[in-house]
Amino acid sequence: MATLVLSAVGTAIGGPIGGALGALLGQGVDREVLRPPGRQGPRLTTLAVQTSTYGTPIPRLFGRMRVAGSVIWATDLIESHATSRAGKGQPSVTTYSYSASFAVALSARAIRRVGRIWADGSLLRGAAGDLKVAGTLRVHPGGEDQAADPLIASAEGSMAPAHRGIAYAVFENLELAEFGNRLPSLTFEVFADEAPVSAGFIAAELTQGRVAARGGTMLDGFAAYGDSARGVLETLAEGGGWFAPAGDGFVLAQDEAPVATLADAGHAAEGERGARGARTLAAAETVPRRVTLAHYDPARDYQTGVQSASRPGAGAREKRAELPAAVAADTARALAERRLAAAEAARERRMVTAGLDRLALAPGAVVSIAGAGGRWRVTGWSLENMVLSLNCLRLPGGPGPVPRASPGRVLAAADRHAGQTVLQAVELPPLGDEALAGPMLAVLAAGTGAGWRRAALLYSLDGGARWIEAGGTAAPAVLGTVTVPPGVASARLEDRRSMLEVELAEAGMALADADAGGLMSGANLALVGEELLQFGRAERIGTRRWRLTRLWRGRRGTEAAIGGQGAGARFALLSADSVATIALPASAIGGTVQVMASGVGDAEPAMVTVAVTGASVLPPPPVALRRDGEVLRWTRRSRTGWRWIDGADAPLGEEAERYHVTLATAGGAVLREESVGTPAVVLAPAERGGDVQVTVRQIGTFGLSGPARIEGVRREA
Template sequence: MDRAHVWAWDARPWPDFPERLETWIDGLNYDLGHWINARIALPALAEIVSDVCARSGVREVEVSELYGAATGFMIGAVETARQSLQPLMLTYGFDSFTLRERVAFAGRNGKVALELTSDMMVVSAAKPVFACSRSSPADAPGRVVLEYVRSDLDYQPGVAEAVAPQVAEADTAQSSVPVVISEAYAKVVAERWLIESRVARDSVQFELPPALLGVTSGDVVSIAKGERHDLYRVDRVEELGSRALTAVRIEPSVYDAPVYDLTPARDRPVLAQTPVHAEFLELPLLRGDEAPDAPYVAIAKTPWTGSVAVYAAPADSGYILNREILRPAIVGETLEPLRACKAGLLTRDRLRVRLSSGALQSQASLNVLNGANAAALRYGGTGAWEIVQFTTALLVGSSEYVLGGLLRGQAGTDGIMPDVWPPGTDFVLLDGGVVQVGQTSGARGLERHFRIGPATRAYDDPSYLHMIQTFGGVGLRPYRPAHLSASRRADGAVDLRWVRRTRIDGDTWDGNEVPLGEERELYRVVVRNEGNVLRKYEPTSVSQVYSASHHAEDGSHAILMFEVAQVSRQFGTGPYARVIVDF
């Protein structure tokens, strides 16, 4: 081997080459090819066997006929050398025997060491020249199961099996080996194990003269049976003057270099535990059974690496687990401006959004009217959220959708609808990924500390996000009064009237007045001129008179703006409805 050369090192990255067959078709040739990628650093099988034997005090071993390399092997317990080597012997197909007073190991290869005939065997009056036997079919398994460690799937446990054909109720042999191999090679091992077990039912016993000392355990001999030659592997040799040998039948093709199909590698993204994106939402009551003073949280991360824990505390210490989020929220941003329009009516407006994760889908109109496809909009990371719904979602680009059939200002958010939502407005789909955070009513208006991160790690891990939030309990916010009107009386007074709305059980068609939803009915009426407050009223019914005398006291301005809002004892004043009167 003076002029032996290693060829070749491939510049393509391993293990993408050879696993990504959709990219490099010659990856199919890797196992039988000339590449040294990922092989040059593998320990030789002979080195592993020698090391295991040396640990047990056996240092003089013969491994010159043991070829191949191992991807990975583990000794996970206190065990003997035999217990450690048996998984390797099964996986890589080699035997152990005594050779010249030394322990020897050699791979099974089906290479014939000697062709025997009956003339070469010792003839004994008490015994046949050679005896053939076949064990019961029940002694050979009809199914074998091999448990191993997968080299092609991040060292996850793997299982390979082989089943003999035409076996009705197969006896199963099972073995677990702490050896790292590929899924394809594990299938080869299982099939070889099954075939060897079934072929080895046939065995022979014969004696050879001392002149044939070269035939020893592990050798393969060919024995002529008429015109047929069967191959047997010597398993045992007894030196009793003549040499008594026991051998089992083999099929040499079992030991040919295995050829198996490779499957294209699946993308295995690195699931790094990096900080998540968290968005707190103060929303009105959507279903009616929510806690009205508790906020919601939307968690997003691509790729999603598992459940996310939300810890809460009054200060940055003493955190208690509040919620565990099991799925990501669908979040994104708007790409076009969305102008204000009349609430509660289907519009022809379109809203183009880009999602950072997830997908949207269209819904039937009836499903939308029953609450489907609700989303929240807010710009700049602060302020109130408007609830919108959409009927159609058309995919127009990579993670980009055009939403149609919009319903604006849902759940009483028409009172906070701006003149326009600019591009870049936050978009959060209100599905099962948005979860309400636990909060007592006494915590409203107080600072709360949150730590949000992977549930598999402690809340002081660097991957956790620290946030400080204050919540006002938007679920308690009264709706803006509807149908505000102002009419002039003959005496110069202004008669204000409106219709009360409710945030609780207001979607009824039985003709009765909607529930009050508050401890008592109370409104706030503000009279303004050019932004200046002239007068305030707090009526307890849905009307108020601005008298001519009050008008005179306030300066008899030609143009006045009247603002009306419902008042909640818990929340305070809700959004104002406005009407302008020209005197």
Template sequence: MATLVLGAVGTLVGGPLGGAIGATLGRSLDTAIIGTPRREGPRLKELAISTSSYGQPIPALYGTVRVPGTIVWATDLTERRDSSSGGKGSPGTTAYSYSVSLAVALSSRPIDRVGRIWADGNLLRGKEGDLKTRGKLRIHRGHADQLPDPLMAAGIGAQCPAHRGCAYVVFEDLALEDFGNRIPAISFEVFAGSAADIVSELAGQVDIDSSRADFPELDGFIHEGGSLAALLAQFDRLRPLDAVTRDGRAAIKGGEQPVGEVPVLPPPAAWDEGDFGRDNGTDLARRSPVGETLSALRYYDPSRDYQPSLQRADGMEPGIAGQTLEFPGVFEAAAARGLLERASHRARQRGETLSWRIVELDPALGPGRIVRAPGHPGLWRIEGREWRERGIELELVRHVAPAMASSAADSGLAWSAPDRLAVETLLRVFELPWDGVASPGTPQVYAAVGAPTGRWSGASLYRESGGTLIPTGSSGPVRAVGGKLAGPLGASPGLRFEAAAMLRVELDDHDAGFAPVGLDAIAGGANRLLVGGEIVQFAQCQAEGSGIWLLTGLLRGRGGTEIEALAGHAAGARVTLLDNRLRALSADIDPGGKDRFAAIGLADSDPVFAAIENVGRTRRPLLPVQPRGETDPEGNLLLRWTRRARGGWAWLDEVEQPLVEQAEIYEVGLGDSERPDRVWTTLEPRLRLDASEVGSLAVLHPGKPIWVRQKGSFAVSPPLRLTTLPSS
């Protein structure tokens, strides 16, 4: 970063020469801060994606690892069309979705199973084996009896290989809506036995003492090919190995630690040849650890979902930049830290070398043996031996005791994709009072489509007609906010704002919530809830945990739902937030409410059905208000009331609400509103009954109520009681 910044600044100030100087200073600063960019080992894949290219190796996997895989077969994208009719003059819509089938090779040796799968960084398959999107997955573990995949065989024919010895997976009709209608970057968590299996497989090429060449810290390893020597060299940097001969065959064992009595080398033999040094048969020298000391280790960290991590060594001497080792293995952070500290300590302390001449070969003094050298304190390790004309020359290196490295290490903060099980769809369909915007003659029916806490990506919606499901579109991935009353909600006249009133809601999705608003926002229609059949507004909210919210400051009976407010609601009544997360279903709705709707989501084994609640509410006139019944001095009965109009939610002082119906007509009835004994019709919100008529009615129908209801263009309002006839 400093190289880029200082180079750019230098170019702006001093032209190309200034840029070169700035870049040089930047590299010096980078080296001082983060060390040399020199790295050893295969480059760890930062953001690896599944690819398909000739010549790319398929790695052999050991233990538990995460790999991108190689695409070895794929189909063209498959297009699916979902059309829905708008109806009643609204345009129809056609939604397109795409899917693909493909095979991805994972390992050039058999595996046990596949765990999680990531697509574009998000989980495509969870720990429980559930796919997070539509499609099918088949896993072929790479054993010798493996058969061709049926989908690939159908597409390729008789020439389809079984890929025996190669583990791979096949996605069938993998939905691509969540990935921008393209094949996403996929990576796989693979379980392939134990990482120690690599030692037993190497034993077929070279003798290995597995009891002394084990690697307990290694949880997984990705072997992408290369020579045996290169592989062993990788291991040797972190877990020292010694190459010896046994019966004329190469053998590998772990770096030896002295056990029991340490053998002493025979006295050195003084030879009179060359420039060996002093003529006493020994040559002591020191070599610089520069270029050999490990300063950092890059590896795969399981706590970070196997993403590359970095540990740095402590105690680096000034001026010694060291190397960064790229090791394609899986370590816990503490294990990686310990391995790095010990490797760095060994490299810093092994700068002293000693050449030692002896006359006769002792088979016990072979490479890897820990010995003592007369006249040179401490322990020495035999690194090699070479035949000379007059004897044997041993190459010794100062033996370093294992460092007591601290195991404290931190993997750092990392984002992990949430692994949530799929949940079933919840559906509620209802009709709402006219909002004053759309056509007053069209039923305003909405679907609240949601789900409990968990993974849910939306659902397809259908209208049931004659036993057939007709597509009406999809809900989209955004859930409607809904739940149920956690306790009863008492009756209310719904006349004014009730600051002390409260209700408790238990939300279906515990991750959802509410937001408080002021009284001005309440007056503008904010925070509307459909509780049963009543529309309630609330001002304040407080989360109580486990999806339960306390809502206070209520305005009841909104949109002409005073009757429902007066009845109250029992615990468990459905509650839905009325906002833009609802799905409008106003096209081709049967005004009689005989329609039934269905939703089908990814986790729904059967359609989720819901009938329309509050049928006819949109086109039904509102209940008249402010009833008055007065008797004048002559005994005449004067009945008055105040009309309201659909869409007029707000009470506006001294403002006449425009009439929505084709004509202003009222029915004034006597007795039961379903079977009235007498009905009068009036074109204004008042009616006068003569004293004689009132007297005869009192005799014939004593104690019966007189009510009024407005006749609209499509329906009549609920009745409002005006007065009661006197009893005889």
């Protein structure tokens, strides 16, 4: 007597593979495939955290998948610093930023390209291939002839590995400020194949052709890893199939047609308990009422998606299955329906006796049974006393229409294009209440795209012969140009007659209203040409165009610039978090400085040239120039204390109070020119004529203020 029984591994819902693999013993298949059950293949997990652990397996990628990869090479962090001083008497502040260069292994199989890249869950690289922060990316696709990366080669010398057969990405000088000055956790969208691939194709590659490259579910993507090829094949069978013999190898079967029709040889009566030929039908309660399938959903940025199928009738058991592959919601729903149908069909089993001519029917073969209808899968057989017994399990009917399914709501990482850097640099009066220790430039920058974040800053005091690092720009500013200038108005009252229209650099930029209290607190301060003004009402009149009214003109001593704007003049909304500063030496006054900003979307850096007039450190012109009897008086102003919070005189803000006074005739002949230490001067009789012109400038620590003038001093103020 000889007995041979090949049993199946798995459940009615799972895809059996053990019995089929048993037939591979004589076919020289890699022993890795034949390892016993329990070896692990891929598992469905939340997107894995990136590692750099030595010995971490590198997956073989198929289709398109999102993977974390493994860091295989890195340099030390590269430190940069910039020093600035907030104001007179204030300590200097040094800010540090860091960048890093490193390489990440992605696939142990060649790939086509890398798509999006996420860093700590936010997009680092968009679908268009644009990096969201400064740095350089190179992708090596994993060819067997690829050369070593030039950066790695320069650091490691002639022993630098080329990592042939490994697809990897190299980041060079990736700025880390957006990630807390540390290496972020990265995940990559990798396109190994440009189109979906079948589970059978994947199985064929993993078994060197022992499994035919046909059959099985079409998968958008799959990452093959685990401690055995068998584990990976078991995972592929979870997609709704099983491995069946085909020639010298196997095929991942799913909707195979029967290869033979079986008729019971009559060794036992059907239905007799324990006899061959018996038919068994499990209770309906053994079938799950609901099957839930978890998968990676490309529509959810490859996060886990869940689809379910339910049946009516008795029972309360639920079954959760996992398919660690990227498939659409519709496909996952169809697979859940198929699994439920397979479980329902598998309630019915038969044992059929047949002649020895059926010995070639190995486990996994699809047959039909005379008088039983439908398709049946051979799950095992035994040969005893020259009687062949075949164990058969009913298969569900053919696939029905693919159901429609929704991936659900997903909060995908925004893919915003950075665009080109828009740069403005200007020497402004101090925006705070502290006097500056030296001239200072205010730098504002933004981008033509909503994804612009920051740019590296450099400046030159010698016409570009030498560039000095100045750190980076501040938060994106609201910038634009004037389309309708506001005209001339008084700086003493709210201007309710004029309006200002501007076109902003990017549609996502916005302006807002401010009430009187907000304006008093400094809200909505904008630079328009050379004038600082505030606005109380902002109305959008186009995609990027705004109309501003309720204007407060000539703020912080810029009343001389009122009415000097034309169409095309600059517009910049000033706020503490959007202004970066560059401290300049006092010797820069009277010269020019070039400022250059380079952002991630710039083919060429943005550059502006600024005349350093001392506007940031000079006192504003005196006001209220008037004659009081024989005395000419005026009121000084200060470059500090603009908010006037105590109602007392503004602080001096200079080393000493001094004024330069010039009296001249209408023809320009100077009658008197002198410096005084009080805001008044006694007029001589000859200086009291109606044609006398008076000019007063305050003498500041760094130079003279703008002029305050009066003509015809006979007229009383």
